[in-house]
Amino acid sequence: MKKLSAIPMIALLALASCSDDNEVTMPADYTEVPEAAIKSSDYSGLYVLDEGNMGSNKCTLDYMRFSDGVFARNIYPERNPSQALELGDSGNDILISGNRMYLCISGSNKLEVLDARTAERIGQVDIPNCRYVETAGGNIYVTSYTGGYTIDTTQQFGAVYRIDPNTLTVTGKLPVTYWPEEMAAVDGKLYVATSGTAVEGDYPDNNVLQIDLASFTIEREIPVGTNLHHIEADTFGHLWVSGRGDYGARPSRLYCLSKTAGEYSLDKTIEAACSDFTVCGSTIYFYAAEWNYATSSNTITYSKADAATAALLPGSYIASSEQSKIDTPYAILANPQNSEIYLTDARNYVSSGSLHCIGTDGMIRWSVTTGDIPGHLALLKK
């Protein structure tokens, strides 16, 4: 009987000896997607920044190489093995400017600076709770949720940081309103969409801020809509802005701003919900995912608008048979050269996502498995 009792213990010790104390850096995972190869492209490839669930430190970077259609998942540890705790927590934006790639890693409070071609690290700039990055006039601009406190210390306002890309130092910090989001640079001005969430559930601001880059001051506040998020300029002199609404009475919308007497103001509201959009020549492609309490499911729509006339176009850019293959659309980007659309699926936020390439016929041409929450896309020019 005594021997019997020793068996589980021996088994346990045997199991214990299997525990590998030496962990290896996360390897990249390579997949060949022949359909994704583009022979004569203006672009070398497409980066996907995966946010990773908050606190999981699983922000990862994936890359689709167009020359041969090889998709590499999680390349950062492979390219930067000595970087302790890898890329970081909650990636929120990606920007390629020249030979560099800038990544806002909001949970790690930093702007990560990489070589755009090799994804090797150049350095970082510490910016708390950074959200989006933009370049203009030789500087880098980053929005942040936490720029300081109101006088009564009850509320935190946001800030726009100015960074010198040569020294990777902050050269200016402009306090702005609550929760600033994406920026667009047009003619020496920086336009910032502000979500304005101050008190939970309350959206007191509904502005796009106009910042003069020479003086780095706020010049104007342009009233647009509730809970603004994305902003991008088209080639027709418009600024397109998406608003998330208040998830209640005030709906999500896509707004078009145009210039009168040299100043932008709200011109048209596209009467369709918009979570994110991409400008491709004369067309704006966008999607929306809105929670429906009655059916306990997301209502997902894929719509398009004419950039020149700011009018909603009929139909969708994804065939309805293909739409059911996407659970939670989370990022969109058009390839200006061939008008293909890259659309990501974040699924349930806590498992691997997908990147889909949608052809001009509305069919999914190819799909690959990405990291968790593929949220941000950037094309790398040749």
Added chain:
Amino acid sequence: MLRRKPTYILTVLTAAACSFAAAAEERPDTTDLREVVVVAHRPSDDVIPAQTLQGKELEQMNSSSVADALRYFSGVQVKDYGGVGGIKTVNVRSMGTNHTGVSYDGIELGNAQNGQIDLGQFSLDNMESISLHNGQKSSLLQPARDFGSAATIYMRSRSPRFAPGKAYNARLTFRTGSFDLVNPSALAEFRLGRHLNASLSAEWIKSSGRYKFRYKRLAPDGTVAYDTTAVRKNGDINATRLELGLNGDFASGEWHFKAYNYNSERGVPGAIVNNVWRRGERISDNNSFAQGRVIVGIGRFTSLNSIKYAFYRTHYVNNDDKQIKIDNRYRQNELYISTSNEYTVFPWWRVSLSYDLQWNRLKADIYGFAQPDRLSSYLAAATAMNLGTLKLQASLLGTFIHDRVQGKKSPADRKAFTPAIYLSWQPAGKKLPLSLRAFFKRSFRMPTFNDLYYTDVGNASLDPEKVTQYNVGIVFDKTSGGFVSAIRLSADGYINRVKNKIVAYPKGQQFRWTMLNLGKVHITGLDLSAAVTVTPAYWLSSPFDITLRGQYTYQKAIDVTSPSDSYYRDQIPYMPLHSGSAVVNAGWNGWGINYSFIYAGERYSQQENIIYNRMRPWHTSDISLSRDQPIGKAILRIQLEVNNIFNDYYDVILNYPMPGRNWRIVFSAEI
């Protein structure tokens, strides 16, 4: 009838037990288990698998909290966020934390807000025993709620016992060690009359929570990619615990009263991620309750009546300038009354009926919070038959829930009926101490207030999450004099089905969530345990003993929600396929030595079983050496503990590093 006296008394570690054993014969047999110093499990009276740690063994296990001690039970996984103040919760047989009931001195603890009891708030200083019952306790005379959980942990605080002619007991303890720990405690027990005694227990714990942790990775070629050592910060705690107990008996019964307060201010160390080594979240808790129980026996009829009022206050602040500022206060109230009545129809047949009524309220200063309150009724009927070698128990619980919310229509009332059947059979009767057992149980957990009503996230139309358990097991349990003085072996195999599992689901836009009844989990498990006490020189008057205990748990817990999920049939997060523990302790003439080993196999931090979510196995080895020295009337005790002696750096929860090697020294004096 309330609790049978153990049928055997181990002759082990008698030296250590001398201070208590003398009083044993004076006590009613209701709560007295103290003379059994080392028992791996409760006596075979249990139809249902139960595991118990108590007395000396508990003391020697290097455990600083109830959660630490529970790691030695099979089928249990403790979620430990690390450090002295880190939150610790328990998951039994992969069914989820919310399915585990936790009862303290006879009445279940509740947390209507999130359904999770932080076991770090209970001390081992005044704990007499901790038991884990899969399914429910083999007792008819218990509150209706106790028939409800999928598994229940029973914690029982020390009940006073006095040597003849003694009117008081007192013990002072001081613990110090790693993490700048300062932890004095005092226990005083008074005999206030033939039929009344009182106990007072007080404890203060202060710790910086600082410890070194290390993240090391190798490149594929074997060279060091990075090797980072840092100090865990913002894990400090400053907490007090006060408990008052009054116990009395009268001709036909007994009564117990308890008042409890736990007050803490602590840091939430948070996840370690790239570029973030310190966070600013703080939690203050002020939890109080008062409870009373009366047990009356008249002829064949026994009645247990309980009442409890609890008031919990939590203040959560995020002071980190880099994060969005948060400052929320939560207040919970609970009022609970219960009556449980048992009738012995024949000596071999008993029946019982229990009814509980409970009211919970949660208030929070969160924008748009629904300020819910809930009225719950529980009605349970149970029966037990003792047919010689065959024992049978069956129960049926009806649960009726009515919620109210402010400013909205109340959600529909919920009700559920959950049966349970238990069998145990001794095929060879008294000739062979071998029994076979089986149970079937249905249970459910109500969605918590957070699941239902949390601003934006909550979903008021949630259904309860349901669990069905099937268990078969075998136990061999023998006690005798001689070289092998006690041996107990048990094996239980089980299949659990969790459906309507409440999971967070993305609302599509920008990282917003809601709760849905979406998950389905299939669990197949095996719990093995063995305990052996050997007494090499059993003929001596003060023999020395060695007790060996081992347990192994196999749990295949797979997500079967939908074949279209990328994680379909993958092991659910944080559940190792293999885990186990081993404990060896030896005692002789006032000396005690204990070695404890815990192993948890490979786990995944998220649903998909892919390399990016894999967490490596870990194991810890702890050692303690103790000495009890009588000086005059007092017994001085000193215990030195070294934990994680091989300095393994590991995470139980991803990015929450656990301490490496650490030590603790305990001084106590008892008169």
